[in-house]
Amino acid sequence: MADVVFDQASRIYTPGAKPAVDRLDLQVEDGEFVVLVGPSGSGKSTALRMLAGLEEIDGGAIKIDGENMVGVPSRDRDIAMVFQNYALYPNKTVGENMAFPLKMAGIDKSVRAEKVREAAAILGLTDYLDRKPRALSGGQRQRVAMGRAIVREPRVFLMDEPLSNLDAKMRVSTRTEIASLQRRLGVTTVYVTHDQVEAMTMGDRVALLADGKLQQFASPADLYDKPKNAFVAGFIGSPAMNLFDATVSERGATIAGHEVELPADVRSTISAQNLSSVTLGVRPEQWKVGSEGGGGLTARVDVVEELGSDAFLYGTLADASGNLDDTASLNGGDSISVVVRTGGRSGARRGDRVSLIPETEGLHLFHPESGDRL
Template sequence: MAGVVLRDLAKRFGETRVIEGLDLEIHDGEFMVLVGPSGCGKSTALRMIAGLEEVSGGEILIGGRVVNDVPPKDRDIAMVFQSYALYPHMTVRENLEFGLRIRKTPQAEVDRLVTEAAQVLGIDALLHRKPKELSGGQRQRVALGRAIVRKPSVFLFDEPLSNLDAKLRVQMRAEIKKLQARLGVTTIYVTHDQIEAMTMGNRIAVLNAGKLQQVGAPLELYERPANLFVAAFIGSPPMNFFKARLERGGIAAAGFSLPVPAALRAAAAARDGAAVTVGIRPENVVELGRTPRGESARIPVTVDIAEPLGDEVIVHARAGEDPVVFRQAPHAIPAIGDQLEVQVELDHLHLFDAETQRRL
């Protein structure tokens, strides 16, 4: 096994900077997820680790060895792509064996490794089939098996579940997570889906426009986002935001005001009069009749739409001119245009500097 270190990593295509100054350490045996919107550079970073893209600047270390100029076949990595990239004319067994045969692995060892991988992934009954005879989930398992038989030091996954339907994605992400825990192989997983990132990673690295925004455990990013981008990207439904100003110990927004919670008073006092963005997650906006956690304040909202989901209702409303989303019990679904009051749990407020977008 091996850790992976990115030092001041950069990638440029002509004058276009795709990644700039990326510093990241992935520990031996860790499941690290790179997440961000399309075009943020996460797949490019993965391809540079794999050796499929040249490095424009900085260093990549795998197992303590700088691999910038090492060809992909000598990096001891295995990559699983978004497209399954299976050979259509080969059976499942032949697909699993192919990489081992290229490396002139003895036949007895090939048989052992293929049998072991097929049993781990539950595809041992499919070894005689060709890819066209498999479902999407089965094809993805074969792609995983082809990586497993290599017994590499590092697994690289480039959005491997994007082609699957929603139900199968949930099943496969659980299987990949269990598989990684069983094998203990250092894994770097790229996705644009923050739910995948939250449920799979030991740690998550959030990228935007080629720059690292924050690295941390899933709950750390969720509860203490470093800036406005991370706060907006992590969480479903996403965090609510209100433009406001700090005024004499309070938060003045368009259409309502809130007291500053105790935990933020020191930071707010030093910025009296400053413009801020207030963040509050949907689960911390509580309908009347439910008991809020800790100190709370009421704000009026106007309902735009309600989405019943069976066990709960997602309500989209407006507080002043700002949209606000919250969850409520399904016993009474509000109608469009209803005027309501909701309770904001003040201990869960987030304040961001309006100019720098950094967390206060």
């Protein structure tokens, strides 16, 4: 096992162009499961490939167990990678696929067989060792790919969106298996995904990237409760946090004509920065929902997603007079969307008008220009 350090690591494909990975600073502790997440083009897969030795490091350094990997070939880094497409040999059995890297390393046949048996037992593949990949399900093939990595006993596991080819149900069960397996083996693991739900449910810590830059590196709970900026706030959470352009008022901030009272210390922070507006964030579960006229903001329900135990209401806020302009969003006007989480079978229907009051405790405020948390 080993720790992994990205020290101002950069990757630049075209001189003078914006880096694909821009001075990434990241420290993965020995035995930790860290997830790199972000939208397409954020640099997460490039960072993983730099660690694997599949991409050059154009600036800074990447260290494994204190050893600088700049210029070190991939085969000499003692890492094992699990890819999105499994990369299994179709003409070899499960056992032969798992044993192949050991065979290439010149490991004795009896030792190879023992290691394969051990890995197969861990992964529930003992009964499939003589089958070819075509006779396996997608989840089983992914476990074979993981078994091939496990038998090598590497210092670091690297996983590049390994669940992307699985159906929704299989993704949920397999991500649980991967997280459980990693904790049993205790091998340092760096895992890449574009799915923030995967990131939040699997990682000890999560690194969120955008445009090649690290936005925040923290535990899933801290990312959700204390997003460093508006981008993190809008990316983490499903559905995403509601973000409103709010006008600063005497007692707080005003959204669609409704004043949200803010704590005194928050108002002092806003005042000290001489801000006339802020970005106000409200999670879907931070709304109190009532009948129209019950105070707060008025919203029309446009879509209801019933999930059994929960429901999500997608709506449009009315203006200060309670008016809703149906053409505003089509004409680039001031239509403001809102997402609300309620209990299952809330009774709300499309077209209903409801009252929304944000819970002031736990509100998120960000600078209107930089997006930094206030």
